[in-house]
Amino acid sequence: MRTQVGIVGAGPAGLLLSHLLHLRGIDSVVLEARSRHYCETRIRAGVLEQGTADLLVASGVGGRMTREGLVHRGIVLRFGGRDHRIDLSELTGGRTILVYGQHEVVKDLIAARLDAGGEIFFDVEDVAVGDLDTAAPRIRFRRGGEARELRCDFIAGCDGFHGICRPSIPPGVLTIYEHAHPFAWLGILAQAPPASAELIYASHARGFALLSMRSPEVSRLYLQCEPAEAIGEWPDDRIWQELRRRFETDEGWTLRDGPVLQKGITAMRSFVASPMQHGRLFLLGDAAHIVPPTGAKGLNLAAADVRVFVEALDAFYAAGRTDLLAGYSAACLRRVWKVQRFSWWMTSMLHRSAEGEFFDRLHLAELDYVTSSRAAATALAENYVGLPFAPA
């Protein structure tokens, strides 16, 4: 088999890449280890920066998202028993965020690719990449028990943090920058109407909590917990009780509960692999970098890498240019590090850690500052709605 771009992974990065390449007349094949059903029902991110939503609309896959997504113009920071609203729109010249589940984006992209005759091979096994430093890299895999080989011009490693692409880069090429946060998130999806029209980020003496939503009927709620805790230690009643405590306000705010549809514990990690390229293998999305989810940036950062890579491939195929491919990693990493900074800042400001009372006071002062200074609130808002994109 042969294609121009062999893509490993049918998450948001791999699917969006395949879709945008198709619109530029560039062929790709997507290889995915899991089933289509698994990819379409994996609950993860849910906040799209305006730039990500605009990209989906402009590329023709935003129809259902525009109808069903929830446009948000602000977020709430809750601390000291009171709410402090950050008016994202007013602070950023009218920009907004869109609440629309990552698995819905994935569904829309899979449907668009298959409708256009695109090739996505689900349930493939033993994927391995090779000949990375030649002009004809290859991907070996098994499909239906049969060994196959895909020859390509380029390989896109879109296989997430635990994929095989990044570890296939020879030792000594990558520098890894990493920070493990001393807490985790317990997340639930609940059949309960969201108790707030906007996301609430709550900083409480017992730890951080986040109220988010996926639709007018389904809430997504998170609690800061210990990384070593097992989900079995958190029966539903305990989760709701803890959420009620952390969201309590002086005025007596009420949380709406309902059946828990899904729950899990996620470690909080900051990670960057640099450079995001070796030979003809390019890393995109979580394969190259992870941010803690507090700033809602992982999916958006994956989409930002895709933009840069598509422009670089287009320049290569249309005009034989290699300069944008050579600059891919540097162009992506400029944004990656700014987003790492923002995600780390939001995370440390809102969580309680064992650092001690001195740091708790600093974080409260930070919250006080960000909700009382227009300059500080604007800095939060412009990062939250998404930093602008530099021209290619």
Ligand SMILES: Cc1cc2nc3c(=O)[nH]c(=O)nc-3n(C[C@H](O)[C@H](O)[C@H](O)COP(=O)(O)OP(=O)(O)OC[C@H]3O[C@@H](n4cnc5c(N)ncnc54)[C@H](O)[C@@H]3O)c2cc1C
């Ligand atoms: C609980 C949680 C909440 C989050 N909330 C947000 C949020 O609000 N906003 C936000 O922007 N981000 C959020 N994120 C982060 C976001 O989900 C990720 O950044 C995003 O999924 C990255 O997309 P990706 O395509 O790079 O990787 P992935 O979505 O991880 O996709 C990688 C794909 O590759 C496949 N794969 C892996 N190994 C192989 C292999 N060997 N062969 C073939 N296929 C393979 C996987 O099955 C998967 O389908 C959250 C993440 C979690 C876990």
